[in-house]
Amino acid sequence: MRILSYFLFVFAFVACAETPREEPLSLWYDRPAENWNEALPIGNGHAGAMVFGGVDSEQLQLNENTLYSGEPSVIFKDIKVTPEMFDKVVGLMKKEKYKEATDLVCENWLGRLHQYYQPFADLHIKNNKSGEVSEYKRDLNISDAIAGTRYVQNGIEYEREVFASNPENVIVVRLKSNKPDGIDISLNFTSEHPTAVQKSKNDRLAVQGKAPGYVERRTFEQMESWGDQHKHPELYDEKGNRKFDKRVLYGEEIDNKGMLFEAQIKPVLPSGGTCEITDSGIHVSGTDEVYFVMSLATSYNGYDKSPSLEGIDPALKAAGILDKAVAYDYKELKKRHLDDYRNLFDRVKLKLVSDQEQLALPTDERIIRFDEKADPALSALLFQYGRYLMISGSRPGGQPLNLQGIWNKEVVPPWNCGYTMNINLEMNYWMAETANLSECQEPLFTLIKELSETGAETARDMYGRRGWVAHHNTSLWRESLPNDNVPSASFWPMVQGWLCSHLWEHYLYSGDKEFLKNTAYPLTKGAAEFFADWLIDDGKGRLVTPVGVSPENWFITPGGERTALSMGPTMDMAIIRETFERTIQMSEMFNLDTDFRKELEDKLAKLLPYQIGSRGQLQEWMYDFKEQDPQHRHLSHLYGFYPGDQITPDKTPELFKAVEQTLNLRGDAATGWSMGWKINCWARLLDGNHAYEIIRNLFNPVQFGPKKRNGGGLYSNLLDACPPFQIDGNFGYAAGVAEMLMQSHAGFIQLLPALPDVWSEGNVSGLKARGNFEIAMQWKQGSLSEATILSVKGNECRLRTAVPVTIKQGSKEIASSSPVTSNGKEYYEAVFATTAGTSYRVNPVTP
Incomplete structure (x- = not known):
């Protein structure tokens, strides 16, 4: 029954869409990449590459997602919040002596930066042919996860394909020409690491090396101005004198840690030809086809084991x-890759x-023209590109996506290229x-479990409290202590609550009670234990966090001082409220x-509530402080609105309006990632046109094109530029x-809740809603024309639409919608029982 219903579901969508077989979704360009921000990313969830598409010389910049600097022994742990110091800070x-309290926290409660994600090596393929080139094109087919380069040189057609296979955990490169002896290439490795050495190994070429045992991006002047020399014994002696004039240490400089x-990489010549492998590289000639299979590996053996000793x-x-x-030939490797990816x-x-x-233009030209004329298909391509990047960068058994996914070329990358966990x-x-x-x-869930283990040590040893805690940043080594010396970011012991929300959401979408009981509950309970011990009475009978920030914002005190730490920031309280409520639900x-449930119920009732400020905004701190930056990129105090579900137009209409005022006061300008946050928030406000205005801002050509603007946006390869x-x-x-196309956070599924005018026609299938429903729908002239809901789990479905609808199972009508009012607008709702594995047709009622 499940299989039959699924095929009926697919057939129904195809029938209603009435579209021909789709062309592959591709990014394409008429010239090679000139720099890293123009190269195209591939990945298999473990290893990745940036493909440049050169003619004279192709370059693949390589990464492997466990290659980090340092190891567990370089984690700084010498921090303790004594009862005396805690009482002093709280006092x-x-x-309201916030600046003095902040200075004490910075001096006594902060550690140092975590370690750094590292580049692996670069693979270079030199074309030994010369001559005029024409008909050049490079692309990234995200429907198949294959990067391609094609051109004609001296009348000979050349084609290059690159893909990263998850089933085999390799990167595959194939070169082909339409002339029997058209290929003459040389291949070799280089690396950013001075320890790297290239060697021939019988039928293959290898590059081997050792990552830095320690990296620090803060300057010596910064560390010394903070008085932090004692936190960096690798760089300073016991008297605080510098031991080195550099901050990247290899080999003997760092006791051979790293x-x-x-x-x-192994070449395969299906059609014959000549192949020579030496320590200098690989030379292939006299053939029309060669492909290379490449594996990448590190000595990583777990977050708690030394990669140099264990x-x-x-x-x-x-x-x-x-x-x-x-053992597989190229055709088999490609088929196994395609089956897995598709x-x-x-x-x-x-x-x-x-x-x-518009469709006929290269991708970079389409980005440049986006501001002049809406290009909805490019908006859809960028959506699918996000899905492509997730499949390429995050797979079971690998590491979670860090700030750059799995693609990084720097030994000292921006913000350590680790895990920034305040958003x-x-x-x-x-x-x-x-x-x-x-x-x-799955990699994220594994990180949460591992971080809970180091976080339990930090809760016990640093704070003397139950449960587990983590802070602003971590890395492969799962550092859980507060790090660095930036008060607006570093001291933020709230990570565990936000991370555990992902476990709860997974249950809401999947209905997996075994996962909820055995994985989500123990981890969320541990987060709740720490929060329960962390709260204090504010003197008015309300429970608040004793010290916190609204990441990464600053406020102005009544005395005119600029500072960051205060009691009970709104985001702190929202995360704790959510964690308590969900722990209670699971316990029941x-x-x-x-x-413990009773303890949480008692404390939940006393939590500082949301407050509306003097400008009608959702208040960001316990008091209505003046913001140092009224248009700050972070929207931390809106956590309970998005990604949370505490503020909705039906449950909390006044807070809902305060959120809208907050966003209006913040403005639409933002860094690249912050635009993503604002798009989601305006979608939750059911304002599709305003969400689309942020999308227009995001399609800002950064560092290319004649009309490039300042601020965040997109590089020509569609990767996000903060910058x-x-x-x-x-x-x-x-x-x-x-979120613009479908929402399900408020207890019902809402179809097309924030459709902008410029997306007046389209269709979508496969979106998942909470309750384990799968949605397909089509719309015309901005209005729903047909939808299908597949119930995977058999839960009751509550559906909200902008137009009246009937619900059919097969030819039988089982429900119809009734009008409801929300946020001053009229909608229609239908509630109906479902059977697992069954699809339901949603038809608008014709007037």
Whole structure:
């Protein structure tokens, strides 16, 4: 019955869409990449590459998602919040001496930056042919996850394909010409790491090296001005004198700490030809086809093990991966890659209509022209690109997506290229469930579990409290202490609550009670335990956090001082309220921990409530402080609105209006990733046209084109520019588009809640709603024309639409909608029982 209903569901959508077989979705260009921000990303969830598409010389900049600097022994842990210091800080807070309290926290409660995600190596393929080139084109086919380059040189047609295979965990490069001896190329590795060495190994070429044992991006002057020399014994002696004039340490400089890495690449010549492999590289000639299979490996053996002393042998691992992969020929490798990738990517289709002139332009030109004329199909392409990046960068058994996904070229990358957890890591995964990529969250769930283990040590040893805690940043090594010396960001012991919300959301979408009981509940309970111990009475009978920030904002005290820390910031209270409520719900569902449940119920009732400020805005802090930056990029105090579900037009209409006022006061200008946040917020406000205005701002050509503007936007390869590159903006945008088309957070599924006027015609299929429903729908002239709902779990469905509808199962009408009023507008709702594996047709009622 389930299979039959699914095919009926697919047939129904195809029939209503009436569209021909779709062309592959592609980014394409008429010239090679001139820099990293123009190269095209590929990945298999473990290894990745940026493909430049050169003619004279092709370059693949390589990454592997466990290659980080440092190791567990370089984590700084010498921080303790003594009862005396805690009372002193809280006393200053209650006396509104915020600057003095902040200075004490910075001096006594902060550590140092976490370690850094590292580049691996670069693969270079030199074309030994010369001559005039024509008919050049490079592309990234995101329907198949294959990067291609095609051109004609000296009358000979050349084609290059590159893909990263998840089933085999390899990167594959094929070169082909239409002349029997058309190919003459040389291949070699280079690396940013001075430790890297290239060697021939019988039938393959290898590059091996060792990552830095320690990296620090803060300057010596910054560390010394903070008095932080003692936090960096790698760089300073006991007297605070510098031991080095550099902040990247390799080998003996750092007691031989650091992670080993190795890549191996093997050429295969299906049509014969000449191949020579030496320590200098690989030379292939006299053939019309060659393909290379490449594996990447590190000595990483777990977040709590030294990669230099307890690590896996990367040479053996790389060889094992490669030997297994080359058992397949190119055709088989490609088929296995396509079957695996399409199983995920093809779940969701989105069509928005642009004219043929727009569709015929290269991608970079379309970005440049976006501001002049709406290009809905490019908006849809960017949505699917977000899904492509998630599939390419986050797979079971790998690491979660960091600030740059898995693509980074810098030894000292911006913001450490780690996990910034006051928004950025979480934003990476906002779209995972709705965009039907639930499996891609497994690395995030693993990080949460591992961070809870180090976080339990921090809760106990630093704070003397139950449960677990983490702060603003972490890395592969799962640092959980507060780090760095920036008060507006570093001291933020709220991470665990936000991370656990992803576990709860996974349950809402999947209905997996075993996951909820065995994974989500223990981790969320641990977060709630810390919060329960962290709260204090504000002197008026309300419970608040004793010290917190509204990341990464600053306020002006009544005395005119600029500072960041205060009691009970709104985001703190929203996260704690959410964590308590969900822990209580799970405790009741499974009849667990009744005494602790009672403790949480008592404290939940006393939490500082939301407050509306003097300008009608949702108040950001416990008091209505003046913001140092009224248009700050962070919207932290809106957490309970998005991504949370505490503020909705039906439940909390006054707070809903205060959110809208907040967004109006903040303005539409933003960095790239912040635009993703604002798109989601305006979608939740049911204002599709305003959400689209943020999308227009996002399509800002950064560093290319004659009309490039300042601020955030997109690089020519459609990667998000903060600037510099941050991948969270791509994922935030994809989540926002899904939110504009369908919402399910408020207890019902709402179809087309925030459709902008410029997307007046289109169709979508495969979006997931909470309750484990799968949605397909079509709209014309801005109004729903048909929809199908597949019930995977058999839950009751509550549906809200802008037009009256009837619900049919097969030919039988089972429900019709009735009018409801929300936020001063009229909608229509239908409530109906469903059967697991059954699809239901939604038809607008013709007047």
